[in-house]
Amino acid sequence: MNNCMYCGEPKSARPMWSTLFWPERLTSLCESCASSFPLLTNQGCPSCMKQAGSDICSDCLQWETSDYQAVLDKNVSLYSYNYFIRDYVAQWKYRGDYALGKVFEQAFRQLFQRHFSNQQYFAVPIPLSDERMQERGFNQAAELADFTGATQIEVLGRKHGEKQSKRSKRHRMRADNPFYLLGESPRYTVLIDDIYTTGATLRHAAQVLKENGAQKIAACTLIRG
Amino acid sequence: MEIEPKHFSGKRLLRREIPLSSPLFKQALQQQCFKKILGIRKEKGQAYCSRCNASGAHLQPIACQKCEQTHLYCRNCIQMGRVSACEQLYEWTGPEPEWPVHAAPCAWDGELTVHQQVAADAIDRAIQRNEKLLAHAVCGAGKTEMLFQGITCALRQGKRVCLATPRADVVRELLPRFHEAFPNVTIQALYGGSPDKTGEGQLILATTHQLLRFYRAFDVLIIDEIDAFPYHADSMLHFASDKAKKTACASIFLTATPRKKEKRAIKAKTLPYVFVPLRFHGNPLPVPSSKICFGLHKKLKQGSLPKGLLTWLQKRKNPTRQVLLFLPTVALADSLKKDAISALHPFAKKIHSKNTAETLISTVHAADKEREEKVQAFRNREIAIILTTTILERGVTFPSVDVAILDAAHDVFDEAGLVQIAGRAGRSPADPTGEVVFFHEGRSTAMDQAVQAIQYMNRQARKL
Ligand SMILES: [Zn+2]
Ligand SMILES: [Zn+2]
Numbered sequence: 001m002n003n004c005m006y007c008g009e010p011k012s013a014r015p016m017w018s019t020l021f022w023p024e025r026l027t028s029l030c031e032s033c034a035s036s037f038p039l040l041t042n043q044g045c046p047s048c049m050k051q052a053g054s055d056i057c058s059d060c061l062q063w064e065t066s067d068y069q070a071v072l073d074k075n076v077s078l079y080s081y082n083y084f085i086r087d088y089v090a091q092w093k094y095r096g097d098y099a100l101g102k103v104f105e106q107a108f109r110q111l112f113q114r115h116f117s118n119q120q121y122f123a124v125p126i127p128l129s130d131e132r133m134q135e136r137g138f139n140q141a142a143e144l145a146d147f148t149g150a151t152q153i154e155v156l157g158r159k160h161g162e163k164q165s166k167r168s169k170r171h172r173m174r175a176d177n178p179f180y181l182l183g184e185s186p187r188y189t190v191l192i193d194d195i196y197t198t199g200a201t202l203r204h205a206a207q208v209l210k211e212n213g214a215q216k217i218a219a220c221t222l223i224r225g
Numbered sequence: 226m227e228i229e230p231k232h233f234s235g236k237r238l239l240r241r242e243i244p245l246s247s248p249l250f251k252q253a254l255q256q257q258c259f260k261k262i263l264g265i266r267k268e269k270g271q272a273y274c275s276r277c278n279a280s281g282a283h284l285q286p287i288a289c290q291k292c293e294q295t296h297l298y299c300r301n302c303i304q305m306g307r308v309s310a311c312e313q314l315y316e317w318t319g320p321e322p323e324w325p326v327h328a329a330p331c332a333w334d335g336e337l338t339v340h341q342q343v344a345a346d347a348i349d350r351a352i353q354r355n356e357k358l359l360a361h362a363v364c365g366a367g368k369t370e371m372l373f374q375g376i377t378c379a380l381r382q383g384k385r386v387c388l389a390t391p392r393a394d395v396v397r398e399l400l401p402r403f404h405e406a407f408p409n410v411t412i413q414a415l416y417g418g419s420p421d422k423t424g425e426g427q428l429i430l431a432t433t434h435q436l437l438r439f440y441r442a443f444d445v446l447i448i449d450e451i452d453a454f455p456y457h458a459d460s461m462l463h464f465a466s467d468k469a470k471k472t473a474c475a476s477i478f479l480t481a482t483p484r485k486k487e488k489r490a491i492k493a494k495t496l497p498y499v500f501v502p503l504r505f506h507g508n509p510l511p512v513p514s515s516k517i518c519f520g521l522h523k524k525l526k527q528g529s530l531p532k533g534l535l536t537w538l539q540k541r542k543n544p545t546r547q548v549l550l551f552l553p554t555v556a557l558a559d560s561l562k563k564d565a566i567s568a569l570h571p572f573a574k575k576i577h578s579k580n581t582a583e584t585l586i587s588t589v590h591a592a593d594k595e596r597e598e599k600v601q602a603f604r605n606r607e608i609a610i611i612l613t614t615t616i617l618e619r620g621v622t623f624p625s626v627d628v629a630i631l632d633a634a635h636d637v638f639d640e641a642g643l644v645q646i647a648g649r650a651g652r653s654p655a656d657p658t659g660e661v662v663f664f665h666e667g668r669s670t671a672m673d674q675a676v677q678a679i680q681y682m683n684r685q686a687r688k689l
């Protein structure tokens with residue numbers, strides 16, 4: 001394709017300098033789109049990558065004094081949040097434009113391999129409810145889990161409820177855990193999702209696994225919202 | 226419950242676009258109210274989207290977990306909901322809806338000029354006879370009013386009418402005018418993000434893209450600004466408009482700046498044609514003047530404005546007119562430095578002395594989230610100088626503006642675009658003239674052609 005698969009503008013015929021350095025990087029997009037993803041270059045909070053100082057952030061401290069203490073070891077993410085990635089991800093997951101996920105393949109695999117090179121880790125995508133799956137036809141978290149190169153197992157199910165993004169943060173924390181176990185929980189688990197916002201979804205999922213025999217649970221997400 | 230044909234007739238819909246409960250939908254299928262069509266069809270080994278007809282790279286594989294297979298889906302028309310190979314489109318085959326016959330639908334009581342009347346009669350005739358017609362009317366000829374007579378005639382016969390235009394801005398601008406002109410007709414506006422999506426009006430105003438929702442729906446299809454489509458979008462537009470038409474249907478094409486293809490068809494007399502060379506207020510089109518600015522590209526690259534522009538602003542005949550300032554790219558608009566913008570402040574103050582100079586200057590581009598608001602603010606004269614990319618080149622009208630184009634020789638400004646841009650000036654009978662200036666560093670062919678085209682139209686108008 002000679003046009004950018006996102007904005008549709010023609011891609012420049014000349015090889016761009018960035019492809020010389022990262023030949024694998026986002027080559028189906030034009031240079032302008034490819035460079036609009038806000039790559040995280042700082043660690044930020046050592047446990048969740050929140051970009052506010054280099055100490056454990058206040059959100060994480062709060063989690064560790066809650067019922068969710070020690071259910072999630074850490075989260076790593078590839079990008080921070082901006083309007084561009086918000087719209088891009090919306091097109092990908094809500095419109096169901098499956099092909100847009102492909103551009104993350106290489107970078108997401110590298111992120112995963114960098115942090116979870118231990119062969120014992122299994123990738124567990126955050127599931128969609130059956131209803132949501134009927135609507136969209138694919139789960140963006142499972143598409144990401146495919147990219148990791150790790151063995152992927154679907155051990156979680158999800159009850160159907162109202163759309164999460166419409167709930168307030170506090171409501172989300174108190175909301176009933178929508179996840180349930182489908183099979184045997186692996187001992188070493190990396191939960192995969194597209195975004196870490198408050199961390200509530202991932203901790204709900206982690207808690208179910210933890211209560212059922214998982215020893216180490218971390219999260220690998222595309223975006224630290 | 227009765228199933229209302231008006232909701233579904235003339236459309237090809239995905240199941241999720243059909244708001245019927247499962248039992249009711251099943252019943253409708255049993256009664257053969259819908260025909261099933263494969264979402265992606267294969268012809269001679271090539272796959273096509275059954276809604277937009279896209280093929281090739283527009284169709285991409287998805288590992289679908291609904292049917293647990295990997296199959297194609299269409300990316301080209303995904304904004305209207307994804308069409309997949311494992312899904313069907315449903316076409317209404319139930320009873321045809323009855324559209325109301327309106328005895329006297331038109332409440333517009335304005336008067337047409339002699340030349341508008343000639344075009345209105347030709348349009349009316351084409352509509353009655355289900356023929357094709359190209360109406361070439363200069364910017365500001367008052368083409369919307371020329372349509373009313375023909376549309377009235379169609380509504381009297383209980384026909385269904387669609388006016389499609391490339392830009393959502395224009396749909397939004399037309400809706401209140403049509404509501405006023407046809408107060409008792411169900412009118413709907415369809416564009417990406419429009420509040421109404423059902424498309425069950427007798428009179429539909431839509432962006433051209435939205436035509437894809439329809440199938441054999443209209444007795445009259447009016448396509449506005451046929452020249453606005455870049456060459457590659459052509460086949461999609463043709464497919465969409467052919468699909469939306471009933472077998473017997475009138476097609477009216479409107480343009481202010483016909484492209485080569487249309488000019489050829491006019492010359493060969495293969496397309497019936499009517500020409501309105503005069504603006505409704507009777508004044509000629511403003512002819513652009515050109516100002517060469519040495520070092521223009523360098524200046525713009527540095528984020529500053531050429532001196533020539535400021536000199537012109539200084540010397541304008543009517544310094545209280547608002548200014549439309551066209552730039553070739555968004556990047557350029559964004560990279561303008563603060564002091565470049567503040568150099569415009571004194572001129573903005575002259576246009577509108579009450580507000581602070583900062584709020585009087587604004588930039589607008591295609592992806593701008595506040596685009597609608599900014600255009601409205603400019604129309605309300607709350608903004609004095611607006612810096613814009615080509616998105617304001619056509620469709621939108623402002624009563625009293627001067628127009629400047631920076632780097633007019635840039636590729637993005639083709640002949641049709643430049644004629645359209647020049648056509649923004651002198652639109653109101655109260656201020657029927659206006660200045661149009663091309664700032665450049667070496668003329669382009671498109672600039673010369675645009676000036677010639679405008680002069681030609683003015684000569685034709687003088688002959689009347
Ligand atoms: Zn943290
Ligand atoms: Zn399609």
Ligand SMILES: [Zn+2]
Pocket residue numbers: 137289290291292293294296309310311312
């Ligand atoms: Zn499928």
